[in-house]
Amino acid sequence: MSEFTTESAIFLGLDTGGTYTDAVLWSEQRGVIAKAKSLTTRHDLSVGISGAVKRIIAETSVNPAEIRLVSMSTTLATNALVEGQGGRIVLVMVGFSKADLEKADLGTALGSDPVIFIPGGHDVYGRAQPFDTSALSEALPQLMREVTGFAVCAYFAVRNPEHEIAVRDLVRRETGLPVTCSHELSAKLNGPRRALTTVLNARLIAMIDRLVAATEGFLDGSGIHAPLMVVRGDGALVSAVFARHRPIETILSGPAASLVGARYMTGLDNAIVSDIGGTTTDVAVLNKGRPRLDPNGATVGGFRTMVEAVAMHTFGLGGDSEVSLDDNAMVPGIKLGPRRLVPLSLLAANHGSLVIDHLMRQAKAGTAGRLDGRFALLTGVPAQMASGLSKNEAELYGRITTEPQPLDRLLSSISQATTVNRLVARGLVHLSGFTPSDACHVLGLQNNWNAEAARYGAILYARRKDGAGRPLCDTPEEVSHRTYDALIRRSSEVVLETVFAEDGLEGPETVASPLVQRALTGQSGIAGAKLDIDRPLIGLGASAPVYYPAVGDMLGTECIVPVDTDVANALGAVVGQVRVSVEAHISQPAEGIFRVMAGEIVRDFQIEEESMAFAETTLEHQVAQLALEAGTDEAQISITRDVSAATVEDQRKFIEAVVIATASGRPRIAH
Known part of the structure; x- marks a missing residue:
């Protein structure tokens, strides 16, 4: 051996x-x-x-x-x-008011999920306000039957998390359900955005x-x-x-x-990386060998979180994007996404003639139906994920099975389509329909699933009516070409939106300008426009070889599709390093007092340097422990200080300081 x-x-x-x-x-x-x-x-x-x-x-x-x-x-x-999916959760707001739900899109993210306000929280120096959990205790017996978890956010919890910890312990003791506290996820100020991040975390716990x-x-x-x-x-x-x-x-x-x-x-230090999957296209810029981190936190699904992540621009565009019509024009354009559908070709590959038979039935009908080429089936998530459904939702959910059912037979009225959409948003039901992946099967660019189902889907889609009542297209090939071209065009636009945004411009508005649109289509009058990008485009994803050479051509830049592009993510997962960080804040609540707030530790000092030394020692222990939990035994620790001070009448006056400890190393492996 x-x-x-x-x-x-x-x-x-x-x-x-x-x-x-x-x-x-x-x-x-x-x-x-x-x-x-x-x-x-x-x-x-x-x-x-x-x-x-x-x-x-x-x-x-x-x-x-x-x-x-x-x-x-x-x-x-x-x-x-x-896609707006996830479990139903309760948000517990400690020391906040209902007006705070209007900030940072918190109310939008919460949707119909319950929220409880209780008094408490702290001030900027970590001093406690009057705290009372009685309203929460009264509500828990009912809530625990309706939700999958809890999110807790207390006022200035990043300065002193004791009220979040008290709520967490109470909820865990009484319900046994998962609880996420905001101070565990971010050390940054901005309570409503921290609450938003906590809500999303609580929703995702069951899935991960x-x-x-x-x-x-x-x-x-x-x-x-x-x-x-x-x-x-x-x-x-x-x-x-x-x-x-x-x-x-x-x-x-x-x-x-x-x-x-x-x-x-690729070994490239400078490139635009565009990764196309089934649901999303993710675009980022490599600069000097490193992806840039977003200093404001990652934005996903329209919500700005406090999660430190790669400055990635995520678009609801992929091979499995829903194909729909922009009905506002007499000649309707094709829109893609943001919702993912199960491609008809994939549905038929998994469920055989059942799918083909219904598509054939619909294609033989004399008139086109609004629900043609659409199927619903259960995702198969655990039963408790269906808690809190309305009567109409529960009734329809009870009739949907793991075998796909055509919507024209499943739904008794068009209004029930809204109910299906709500079940899809909860992650309980999959919808299937015509997608760019199906279009590629019709055109012979893909052959991994069932091309017959894709062709029937294209036939049904081509029969859709434009503003003048005419069929959208004459042949399944024509509608498939239009869908493929729409994906190439939109993929080019999302790459441009990203690079314009990286250059400090408004990405979507700049791309929508007539000059940029003229450059993309190659049209020119007396004046023409050409695009120039200073680095190559790397196309990633299993379908990148199908789409990205054409995207590179449209953008006028070199496009590299690596040999192992189809497993770029899995490969990136094994060549990375463990890296974690923690931070402490030092403030001056009164002249001559230096208050260190490091996680759950709050301590006062009379000498600035002693407070700094204590913060560094505390963080070193915390980050070393965190690195062990995160999976490395050989962490290298670095510590940085950022001290804010002002000079008043030739006297230095301390304002505040932030100390950050970072640990990194290769993951531990089995020997």
């Missing part, structure tokens, strides 16, 4: 996307050893994971016991936020929990006894245990991993 070294150690990279689960075997010595894909199975994620891993192990002579580390990236959290549990169960059953890591949105790796409690940090996990993978595969 050969001697074990870190360089020869075999790592398994996984990426659980909205459509496919990818697996890659990699080592420092040999690079990519093998790769495989399997369809993501949302009702039981371990099925998709096991399909990809079993395929990869069957292709190689690797013994599962030889795998020393498993690392996973996922777009599940990103997709859930983009199922993913991690499914992966761990499969690995154990397969004889792979290695640490499991998850990629965060900033590209760093953390242990699965760590990610389970802070799933919001995995938003943009897949895209962040793809950037790490893109640089590894």
